[in-house]
Amino acid sequence: MNFDEMKAQMRDGQGFVAALDQSGGSTPKALKGYGVDDTAWTTEDEMFGLIHEMRQRIIESPCFGNGKVIGAILFEKTMEGESAGKSVPARLNERGIVPFLKVDKGLEDERDGAQLMKPNPGLEDMCNRARELGVFGTKMRSVIKSANPVGIKNVVHQQFAEGARILSCGLIPMLEPEYDITAADRAEGEKILLAAIEEGLDALPEGQQVMLKLSIPKEAGLYSGLTKHPKVLRVVALSGGYSTDEACRELARNPGMIASFSRGLLQDLRANQTDDEFDGTLSKAIDQIHTASVT
The missing domain is CATH 3.20.20.70 (Aldolase class I)
Structure with a gap:
């Protein structure tokens, strides 16, 4: 292929x-x-x-x-x-x-109810090497542990920012802002997450697409709109x-x-x-x- x-x-x-x-x-x-x-x-x-x-x-x-x-x-x-x-x-x-x-290098300590990804200065080199070997896309994981709007928005912002770096290398990024399924406030937090992802997609340049890897939502069908979004290639579940x-x-x-x-x-x-x-x-x-x- x-x-x-x-x-x-x-x-x-x-x-x-x-x-x-x-x-x-x-x-x-x-x-x-x-x-x-x-x-x-x-x-x-x-x-x-x-x-x-x-x-x-x-x-x-x-x-x-x-x-x-x-x-x-x-x-x-x-x-x-x-x-x-x-x-x-x-x-x-x-x-x-x-x-x-x-491609992520692990997680930072928890802050504002979330764990961001560690800095990744060598991301472009890794992506270029992957493309040479025939890799199609990447995956990178952050973790959300509570319905804190600041932490959730920081996670999503970082995911899209790193995704832009990956897109510039000719690969398709799979963004993974995982929501901890044991969190008591998951139903509320996932709605905040959905809104933040939609904002990130709206800001994505026309013609670009990402994939999303998300926790299976507490509310069935919550992400149905994302599965049909023109800037989303596919939504996968962890x-x-x-x-x-x-x-x-x-x-x-x-x-x-x-x-x-x-x-x-x-x-x-x-x-x-x-x-x-x-x-x-x-x-x-x-x-x-x-x-x-x-x-």
Whole structure:
């Protein structure tokens, strides 16, 4: 797929986006969930080697290329790695899956009920490298923890500002102002978030588009207008700590949103599963998430 074909797939594809972008801080937890505890490595390189083996196993699973996964978000080290003798982005493209890259550098401490992204002076260099490898877009995450209008607006402003830098490099940014699903005031805060996103979209130059990755809203259908906005290529949903069953049930109440799950996709995979067991478990999760995304 060339860039225009990848864009068409992300706009119209009947499927979901897999999140395979656990970074250094979240990798030990991901490996533990996979059945690999922290005694299995002694260096960071060994740790990343183990998570790359897990991701290769997912990417090469027959069910991963069955058309139900239309995109995949990668960690930088995964993007620079190989699968089946090819760069991971090239291999995903070969399997009909649009590659994205996680580009944020983590979160600042909480302020005004939100966590902004840390400064990212090397963003353009990373985006240019990603484009050379055939990556279509990026993803970057902030977190909102309460219905504080100042914190929410700061998060959205930063997301759109960084998105402009990414657009200037020829990639499509996926903005992720995650709302903590455990927040007691989430219903109120998500309405503030929606208004802030709409303001950001209004200020976006004509002809430019972004993607949005949002927590599944407390009020079903809250983001339906965003799914039809001419400056939004696609709205995807994060699982946000929900189990697969919970996330799929909530997602199905929000037509127009498709999944971009990590935990919801990977929670039942284990390193000690046989290939048949692994593929069967992954296939079941893919089918369930796909159904919630397209129905």
